[in-house]
């Protein structure tokens with residue numbers, strides 16, 4: 074669906090990260106964790122294409138949803154300039170989100186950088202009694218949404234590349250250690266593909282299933298233009314699937330990380 | 332009081348209830364956008380470029396944003412002509428819209444074979460893509476010289492049992508010479524423009540943005556070039572011309588009709604506005620009502636140059 078919705082509020086979380094709350098009866102009632110919206114950030118030709126941004130948190134009662142984004146280039150810069158009360162042109166909810174199996178007792182979400190955002194709603198929606206969140210950031214100043222992740226997980230572990238906060242190193246170090254002591258029924262990944270590749274390898278040794286959320290440059294965002302290709306297994310061969318429609322979330326074993 | 336206006340156009344044995352067609356490669360086989368609007372409102376759908384066998388296409392990234400446009404290097408990913416006939420035609424046929432099968436090949440024999448297969452299927456026309464800039468082998472060479480165009484079109488025309496549209500690449504020195512070659516070889520119509528070969532570089536990483544390095548430019552950025560080519564070709568050929576390149580709304584479409592196009596195709600604009608196709612139809616109607624035009628055919632070639 075393409076909708077013109079109202080921005081409830083926009084908040085600056087750190088030097089280049091913003092949280093935008095959007096009022097949308099349609100999206101808040103239809104969306105599930107891991108899906109995304111495709112946003113027209115500017116008028117006419119400034120930032121011509123829409124920008125795909127994950128749905129970070131859904132408030133079904135108050136009919137709003139949150140996106141959190143990093144300012145990277147022209148599109149996200151324009152997005153950061155919106156004010157509460159402004160109208161915004163969004164298509165969504167789009168794509169296939171994470172699968173939530175209510176029989177699972179113990180799950181983990183593992184995210185790095187902008188990849189942490191779609192994981193919050195997984196924690197919010199998942200009924201498992203044990204929910205671990207392992208989040209990675211470059212440095213202390215970039216740590217965001219710590220309170221929210223704390224609130225919806227039973228254990229929160231943070232890693233920074235430079236050791237300025239939490240564990241010094243990668244989320245995969247923390248994950249490796251964790252799986253030695255605890256058995257997860259399912260792990261959800263979103264972040265840089267090197268991180269997800271390593272993480273999936275760690276889990277494979279323990280036979281723990283996982284899902285990964287993949288990023289790719291997009292055109293239409295709905296499966297018509299075939300630009301957002303990613304390599305997936307198909308029997309003994311491979312094929313290109315499309316991140317916007319077949320994903321962004323895939324079973325880890327289906328993805329071929331290059 | 333609402334006046335009755337005629338939006339239907341007929342050319343080369345193709346009847347369209349209005350002159351707006353979804354451009355090949357931007358609309359898949361119609362399934363996705365059918366969830367956004369009634370695709371039966373379209374004059375026609377040019378489906379994703381087909382080849383004899385399924386193709387995986389090029390590695391990603393396959394798209395780069397450019398000022399007012401995009402570059403793509405999909406590389407003709409498609410399920411193959413047989414899967415199209417079996418799985419996709421029955422779906423599109425549920426809607427009242429013309430089906431235009433866009434076909435590509437690496438050799439003259441491929442083009443001949445795919446035309447034979449499509450001729451026996453339930454489609455309304457074949458659009459030969461001789462102009463794909465994304466595929467390294469093959470089709471580039473046919474579309475870029477009059478001899479290449481003549482060679483393929485002559486052979487294909489002999490086996491074609493459906494109206495034959497030849498789609499032209501703008502990546503040539505003289506588009507008129509190419510269009511005339513297509514006409515002489517028996518094309519029932521020509522469509523233009525396909526994408527303009529281009530490139531985008533990320534200065535920060537010093538790398539090309541597209542994995543394929545080069546790709547095809549489309550969207551509003553190409554519109555002036557497309558209009559010029561449609562104008563020049565329309566003046567030179569006797570067969571109908573289908574115009575496209577950067578059309579986003581009714582006014583853009585009217586400009587192409589005035590330049591000489593009998594119908595138009597809309598592609599990239601739909602990525603930004605999923606209703607661009609229907610808004611283009613509505614926009615042409617609104618223009619006609621405002622300007623006292625009763626029949627869309629009156630607009631075709633109506634450019635005033637004195």
Ligand SMILES: Cc1cc2nc3c(=O)[nH]c(=O)nc-3n(C[C@H](O)[C@H](O)[C@H](O)COP(=O)(O)OP(=O)(O)OC[C@H]3O[C@@H](n4cnc5c(N)ncnc54)[C@H](O)[C@@H]3O)c2cc1C
Pocket residue numbers: 109120122123124125126127128140141142143144145146147148149150187190191287288289290291321395396
């Ligand atoms: C499914 C999905 C979910 C995402 N969720 C989030 C999120 O929750 N928060 C967040 O901050 N970012 C998210 N991203 C990344 C976000 O889409 C890019 O950062 C954004 O498109 C950059 O646009 P720009 O104009 O700022 O940058 P520019 O570099 O100016 O963009 C130029 C072009 O490249 C595309 N592009 C650039 N980087 C990326 C990228 N990493 N992924 C896809 N396209 C890209 C842009 O969309 C645009 O078409 C997500 C991406 C995908 C595919």
Ligand SMILES: Cc1cc2nc3c(=O)[nH]c(=O)nc-3n(C[C@H](O)[C@H](O)[C@H](O)COP(=O)(O)O)c2cc1C
Pocket residue numbers: 292298299300354355356357379380381403405407433460498524525526548549550551553575576577578596597598599600
């Ligand atoms: C993603 C994409 C895929 C395309 N695939 C095809 C194709 O398979 N066959 C073809 O003849 N043209 C293809 N085209 C070209 C379009 O049909 C059209 O000629 C061109 O994009 C110009 O129109 P536009 O500016 O309205 O998009 C493709 C264009 C895009 C953007």
Ligand code: FES
Pocket residue numbers: 290291292293294295296297298299300301315316317318
């Ligand atoms: S962005 Fe068009 S198919 Fe995914």
